Amino acid sequence: xxxxxxxxxxxxxxNLSVRSAERVLREWGTIGEAGPIVxxxxxxxxxxxxxxWRLGNAISAWSRHADVTVKVPSPGNFGGxxxxxxxxxxxxxxxxxxxxxxxxxxxxxxxxxRQYYExxxxxxxxxxxxxxxxxxxRVELRDPDLxxxxxxxxxxxxxxxxxxxxxxxxxxxxxxxxREAIANVFDHAxxxxxxRLDSKxxxxxLRRYESLTTAPGAGSMERxxxxxxxxxxxxxxxxxxxxxxxxxxxxxxxxxxxxxxCNEDLSLEDETLGSALRSGHSVKRTTCxxxxxxxxxxGFTYMADGLWRFHAYxxxxxxxxxxxxxASGPECDGFVIREQELGWMAGTALHVVFPLYSTxxxxxxx
Numbered sequence: 001x002x003x004x005x006x007x008x009x010x011x012x013x014x015n016l017s018v019r020s021a022e023r024v025l026r027e028w029g030t031i032g033e034a035g036p037i038v039x040x041x042x043x044x045x046x047x048x049x050x051x052x053w054r055l056g057n058a059i060s061a062w063s064r065h066a067d068v069t070v071k072v073p074s075p076g077n078f079g080g081x082x083x084x085x086x087x088x089x090x091x092x093x094x095x096x097x098x099x100x101x102x103x104x105x106x107x108x109x110x111x112x113x114r115q116y117y118e119x120x121x122x123x124x125x126x127x128x129x130x131x132x133x134x135x136x137x138r139v140e141l142r143d144p145d146l147x148x149x150x151x152x153x154x155x156x157x158x159x160x161x162x163x164x165x166x167x168x169x170x171x172x173x174x175x176x177x178x179r180e181a182i183a184n185v186f187d188h189a190x191x192x193x194x195x196r197l198d199s200k201x202x203x204x205x206l207r208r209y210e211s212l213t214t215a216p217g218a219g220s221m222e223r224x225x226x227x228x229x230x231x232x233x234x235x236x237x238x239x240x241x242x243x244x245x246x247x248x249x250x251x252x253x254x255x256x257x258x259x260x261x262c263n264e265d266l267s268l269e270d271e272t273l274g275s276a277l278r279s280g281h282s283v284k285r286t287t288c289x290x291x292x293x294x295x296x297x298x299g300f301t302y303m304a305d306g307l308w309r310f311h312a313y314x315x316x317x318x319x320x321x322x323x324x325x326x327a328s329g330p331e332c333d334g335f336v337i338r339e340q341e342l343g344w345m346a347g348t349a350l351h352v353v354f355p356l357y358s359t360x361x362x363x364x365x366x
Contacts, residue, residue: 011040012055016047016089018214021054026343028058037062042071042104044085049212050221050315052089053245053349060201060247061346063098070095074104078116088129090205090245093117097133097201123154128208130154135185135202135246142186144172147179158208158240159356170309177306178204180299181244181350188283189248189347193259201347202246209239212353220324220338221353224313227328228355235358247347251276251318255283262319262344269319270337276300277323277335300335303350308332312354320344 010028012020028037039059062068072095075082086092095102096117102110117124124131132138132154140146148171152164163174185202214222229236248254252261252269255276261269276283277300307314308327316323316335320342323335 008035009038009040012044014043014045016041016044016051016055018048018051018054021051021058022342024343025054025058025345028062028343036067036069038069038071040071041091042073044073045081047085047089047091049214049241049353050351052091053094053243053351054317054345056090056094056201057245057247057346057349059094059100060098060199063100063199064197068098068100069103070100071103072109072113075109075113075116083126087124087131088207090131090203090243093131093133093203094201098199125154125157128158130157130204130206132204133202134200135182135204135244136190136200136248138182139186141179142183144175144179147182148175151175151178154206158206159238160206160240173306173309176302177352178242178244180302181242184299184348185244185246185248188251188254189246191249191254193253193257194249195259197248200247202248203243205241205243205245207241207243208356209241212239212241220326221313221315224326224328224353228311236355237358238356240354240356242350242352244350245347246349250346251316251348252321253319257283266320266341269321273318273321273323273337304332304334307352307354310354312352314353315351316348317342317345317351318348 010024012024059068059070072086073081078087078092082092086095092113096114100110101108102113120131122132122134124133132141135141141150155161155163163171166174182204189202190197190200212225214225249259250262252272253259256268256272258264261272303314304325306312307325310327312325312327314325314327314335316325322338322340322342324338325332325335
């Protein structure tokens, strides 16, 4: 359904798609000092994969400069519709993490929602979903051994038991892919030149799906899903989704140390993004404001290697850019900057999907 925008009021109807979330970011991404904003999600019943964290990061940016009210369905016991629409998509955690007002049928439910998500603790797990919030505070997750121990506890919740019994090389490649994304949040998201923030939103989400679909015209992800589903070598039993999100300074601003880089010529942002993704070019070498392990500057290289091994598809959304990586074929050229200029989004999101198979190792490895 189309996004309706009228004098500080947004109504998203019953369906939040990636396209509508991107339209919100394009038209409302940079608002500066603004008057009150009312976001109507009261009829929302479906959130397309990839749309929840986009809208969540938009809400993060609004809450820093405006009075925001969000109308939501009744949380009830936080199961059913609320779980499927808000918790699994990441929207619920976003709403609970910032200074804004939540209304349901004209009743203030802000405290109720915040209390629920705070009560989930450091790790929220269900039969198909694991969420780990506050990555900028989780220093232990940067350590390979400690992260492996933590992940072994989460894996059964989303059908990733094979990670614990895979060969050492395969296990290290998989865990490094996720750990490096978390390390990037800890090392970069809220450091110079990030402004002082009263609230922060960062999390790791692991989800298992029986099937995945995208809206027609979804581009790279649509082509990837079609390619994987046409491959009949092994029986596919589902999909795994990994999301690592923060609402911090963004890759280009961090790498350039210029907080206004996303307000300048797009070519400068692209140049800075390219530098950040090249091996050995970590800004930590010059800022010296984050702890280092090993040889810094190879995080994206390790992530790309892991994604290639698992025939994964990844989106990296930051600033005004979307970068994609499609490893469904025999070759993978790493992250590619898409041509379309998008609306500005606070922070960075890494979004990964890959197929789960019924073979002995449950997944194909190179």
